[in-house]
Amino acid sequence: MKINFKKKGSSNVLGPVVIFIILNLMFFSLLLYFVIKQASGAIVYEELYAKKIALLVDSARCNTDIVVDVSELSEVLKKNNYELSDVFGFNSAKSEVVVRVASKGGYAYRHFSDCELSFEIIGENLILKIGESRNE
Amino acid sequence: MNKLGSENLLSIWWFLVLVIVAGGIALGVFMFYSADVDVREVEAGIMANKIYDCLNDNGHLKGDVFLKDFDLYKECDINRNVFFEDGTGYYLNVSIFEGNINIFENHSRSEDLKRNCIIGKGIGTKDFPECFLGEERFLFISNGVEKELAVKVLAVSNQKGRALPLL
Numbered sequence: 001m002k003i004n005f006k007k008k009g010s011s012n013v014l015g016p017v018v019i020f021i022i023l024n025l026m027f028f029s030l031l032l033y034f035v036i037k038q039a040s041g042a043i044v045y046e047e048l049y050a051k052k053i054a055l056l057v058d059s060a061r062c063n064t065d066i067v068v069d070v071s072e073l074s075e076v077l078k079k080n081n082y083e084l085s086d087v088f089g090f091n092s093a094k095s096e097v098v099v100r101v102a103s104k105g106g107y108a109y110r111h112f113s114d115c116e117l118s119f120e121i122i123g124e125n126l127i128l129k130i131g132e133s134r135n136e
Numbered sequence: 137m138n139k140l141g142s143e144n145l146l147s148i149w150w151f152l153v154l155v156i157v158a159g160g161i162a163l164g165v166f167m168f169y170s171a172d173v174d175v176r177e178v179e180a181g182i183m184a185n186k187i188y189d190c191l192n193d194n195g196h197l198k199g200d201v202f203l204k205d206f207d208l209y210k211e212c213d214i215n216r217n218v219f220f221e222d223g224t225g226y227y228l229n230v231s232i233f234e235g236n237i238n239i240f241e242n243h244s245r246s247e248d249l250k251r252n253c254i255i256g257k258g259i260g261t262k263d264f265p266e267c268f269l270g271e272e273r274f275l276f277i278s279n280g281v282e283k284e285l286a287v288k289v290l291a292v293s294n295q296k297g298r299a300l301p302l303l
Contacts, residue, residue: 027154031161038165043299050297051175059182061189062213095218098300106300112183112226114215135210 045076046107050099053088054111057097057130062115064130071124076101088126090117176266176293183291184270186212187230197274197285201232201240208242219244227253227265227292232285239285249292265294 049070056066070084077084080102089098091108100106116131190212191198200206208230209216219226227249232240249265256264270289275282 024154027158031158034162035165038169041169044169046299047173047297051173055175055178055182058179058186095215100300104302107297108300109297110218110225110295112215112218114209114213133213134215135213 042076042080042101042105043107045073045101046099046105047109049073049088050097050107050109053099053126053128054097054109056128057111057113057115057117060113060115060128060130062113062130062133066128066130068126068128069124070126073101074124084124085121088119090119092117172296174262174266176295177268179293179295180266180268180291183214183226183228183293184268184289186214187228187289187291188270188272188287191230191287192274195275197232197276197287199277219246225249225265225293225295227267227290229288229290231288233288234283234285249294250290252294253292265292267292 053068056068060066070087073084073087077087082100082102087099087101089100090096091098094108094110095112096108096110098106098108113130114134116134118129118131120127120129187208191201193199198211207216208214209219214228218224219228224244224246227244227246229243229250230241231238250267253265253267257267268289268291270291272287272289274285274287276285277283
């Protein structure tokens with residue numbers, strides 16, 4: 001890329017260069033913002049936690065409590081004005097773990113465990129309560 | 137040095153380049169973060185381990201496995217319905233061998249998943265179900281004689297999960 005240097009009027013030389021740099025900075029800042037926003041997006045967390053919890057539930061024996069640190073959700077929840085106590089749910093009819101970090105949407109993943117499931121939120125921890133077998 | 141200024145810094149071509157670069161990055165990021173987190177193989181492994189765990193009684197095979205009313209799903213706290221419903225994403229096959237003789241077999245409904253998994257392993261595609269094939273040796277005492285039995289478990293998962301509607 002060539003820059004036009006004028007012999008006269010040195011004040012005019014810097015003008016386009018400065019605008020050029022500012023526009024480029026603006027452009028790459030917007031791009032960076034987009035990438036960061038995507039990386040910390042709700043969809044990623046919803047899918048990740050739904051699968052993580054379903055696998056934990058499947059691998060655990062009945063009558064077990066599991067503590068899951070969910071502190072990394074707090075920033076996303078703050079942004080979406082959503083409470084941690086509303087994020088997790090179990091759909092026992094469909095044997096699904098449901099995770100929702102905003103009032104709309106969410107992600108559901110099935111589990112094959114036949115234990116009674118409930119949960120409790122203590123601070124920024126999710127306490128998974130894997131209860132009695134439903135067969136008994 | 138061009139006095140006519142034909143090579144403007146803020147030319148339309150430069151903006152075109154920016155748009156192409158931005159579009160490429162945006163597309164790449166979107167593709168990366170919209171990709172599924174594939175846990176099917178792990179899930180199949182968990183399924184098989186759960187079976188081994190519940191059939192194991194201090195290194196011996198549980199005595200009631202060969203009883204007529206033995207319910208593998210009930211014994212292992214596995215929800216039978218998710219394995220036997222229409223369009224299920226799970227398949228489980230448990231076989232017990234004494235030498236080369238198959239003395240016990242219990243499998244769930246969807247044999248298609250088993251076949252597709254074997255094909256998928258052969259051609260190396262990620263769109264087919266994922267499976268886990270395990271073999272463990274257990275001791276079993278029958279009529280006062282201790283035998284060694286091989287328990288083979290084939291667990292298949294083709295679960296994709298679902299995004300809930302935005303409405």
